[in-house]
Amino acid sequence: MxxxxxxxxxxxxxxxxxxxxxxxxxxxxxxxxxxxxxxxxxxxxxxxxxxxxxxxxxxxxxxxxxxxxxxxxxxxxxxxKYGSSNGEAATIDEVTETCDELLENAAPWLYREQDPEKKAAIRKEYLEEKGPHRLSYLEKKLQSNPSGYFAGSSLTLADLAVFNILDILNDNMPEVITAYPSLLALKAKVAADEKxxxxxxxxxxxxx
Amino acid sequence: MxxxxxxxxxxxxxxxxxxxxxxxxxxxxxxxxxxxxxxxxxxxxxxxxxxxxxxxxxxxxxxxxxxxxxxxxxxxxxxxKYGSSNGEAATIDEVTETCDELLENAAPWLYREQDPEKKAAIRKEYLEEKGPHRLSYLEKKLQSNPSGYFAGSSLTLADLAVFNILDILNDNMPEVITAYPSLLALKAKVAADEKxxxxxxxxxxxxx
Structure with a gap:
């Protein structure tokens, strides 16, 4: 080990x-x-x-x-936790890179920008455009796989990366994630995993 | 196929x-x-x-x-072209993600920023800080592998991604890449590949 x-x-x-x-x-x-x-x-x-x-x-x-x-x-x-085929790995990569963008775009309003006015404007853009654009893609992607996980039939890196961004958004901008029932179900499922x-x-x- | x-x-x-x-x-x-x-x-x-x-x-x-x-x-x-072990794949990922950052940081002075003064300042920062910071990491990383490729003993995704960013920089800010002999040797080697x-x-x- x-x-x-x-x-x-x-x-x-x-x-x-x-x-x-x-x-x-x-x-x-x-x-x-x-x-x-x-x-x-x-x-x-x-x-x-x-x-x-x-x-x-x-x-x-x-x-x-x-x-x-x-x-x-x-x-x-x-x-x-990286899928069991090249196709599954590609799905995991598409999902995690979308999570990376959601994280990157959250950084300015979460901590990088100090000017309150600019911060508010960046936050608004995230809430109304940048967040929903990517979250709705993820919602659709998740719904396209009958298992309730992003790739294959078990938990992978993709699900954990999505859990993490949803978890951070839930603590800082909960209103941006409410419109995505499948993502919220995944978040609950990951949180309920025993370990x-x-x-x-x-x-x-x-x-x- | x-x-x-x-x-x-x-x-x-x-x-x-x-x-x-x-x-x-x-x-x-x-x-x-x-x-x-x-x-x-x-x-x-x-x-x-x-x-x-x-x-x-x-x-x-x-x-x-x-x-x-x-x-x-x-x-x-x-x-x-993704290496022959998990360790090689990790090296390839470290390298390509550094290339991604070099590309991302080049975008504002290459095409995104329109204001000439701001553009010049961003370009200067790239030339003096952002570029060298990552290029020197890549140079060192390449030198740590005796084959002259980034991972293992043959051409991979890492070498091609580095070739691409060096190729773009060479056309737009050639002075930023002159201090890296190993990277330049790799660029020449990739360019000389028959295909x-x-x-x-x-x-x-x-x-x-």
Whole structure:
């Protein structure tokens, strides 16, 4: 069994999907949480250890990986959560890349933009356009697969990535996700998974 | 042999890496080029056929795929250009995601920003910070593998994605890539590949 050590901020954003893959597959990993005040991040960065000066990073038996999406796919393949065919993997990629866009577009109104007026305008655009555009695509995509999961007949990286963005949106802009019954059913199903449910009660409560 | 039909604008940006994978592997594909004036794109969009209202899309025996990175990985897996282990695939992912960031960060000064002053400032930041930050990571990564390719001992998606961003930068900001001898050697090696070389002489000349 390889030794996995994930380092990321004490929040969900770009690191949580990987944590959820570990949890859902019952794979042990060391979960190193950097405080959101960035102090321990800057200490880590000053060592020159971070390949791109960013987190998350994943160490697997001493090998260091960077780039959040590369990490989540690596782990998903490793534990069998990346579909069972190239077609299923492609569906998972289409879905996770749409989740990445939903996350990227949320960053300005969640934390990057400081000017209250600009922040409000970006938030409004997300609520009315950017969010619904991608969420309705995901809703349709999920409905096209009779199993209630995005790819094949069991839980994959795609479902966990969607769970994560819905979970973050639910805490910060709940009104944007109410119109998507299939996505909400998936969110509830993932949350009810025995291993995930246990993890959700113990993980730190974070804003994003 | 599946029938592949790729639809994208008559430019390199988000579609060319997939074209290069087809070419390098000797796989036939239909290359549908939409004119940059967007007229035929809007006609296509109005049919409601585009899952996210965007191109590129790929049709494989009637199945429709979207999201450029999902498409390029699907094709790379299909034709054996995605490495021969999970570790190699992770390296390929780390590299391609860094290329994606280089492309994304180039978009504002290449075409998105219209204000000349803002455009110049964004361009300067790319030349002095954003570009070198990622290009030096790629240079180091390439140097860590003795074969001269990014993953394993043969050409993969990673090398083609890097070729594409270097090719675009070479045409628009050549000074940003001069400090990376290993990347330039890879660019030359890819360009000299018999199938790629032939393709490069026949493809349309585009700005980006």
């Amino acid at each position: 390889p030794s996995y050590k994930l380092t990321y901020f004490d929040c969900r954003f770009y690191g949580e999907t990987t944590r959820l893959i570990f949890v859902a597959s019952g794979t042990e990993f060391e979960d190193i949480l950097l405080h959101m005040d960035h102090k321990d991040f800057y200490v880590l960065k000053s060592t020159g250890k971070l390949p791109l000066g960013q987190v998350p990073i994943l160490e697997v038996d001493g090998r260091l990986m960077c780039q959040s999406r590369a990490i989540q796919r690596y782990v998903a393949r490793e534990v069998g 995930i449910a246990k993890y959700l009660t113990t993980r730190p409560k974070t804003e994003m | 599946p029938s592949y039909k790729l639809t994208y604008f008559d430019c390199r940006f988000y579609g060319e890496t997939t074209r290069l994978i087809f070419v390098a592997s000797g796989t036939e594909f239909e290359d549908i080029l939409l004119h940059m004036d967007h007229k035929d794109f809007y006609v296509l969009k109005s049919t409601g056929k585009l899952p996210l209202g965007q191109v590129p899309i790929l049709e494989v025996d009637g199945r429709l795929m979207c999201q450029s990175r999902a498409i390029q990985r699907y094709v790379a897996r299909e034709v054996g 790629i070389a032939k393709y490069l002489t026949t493809r349309p000349k585009t700005e980006m």
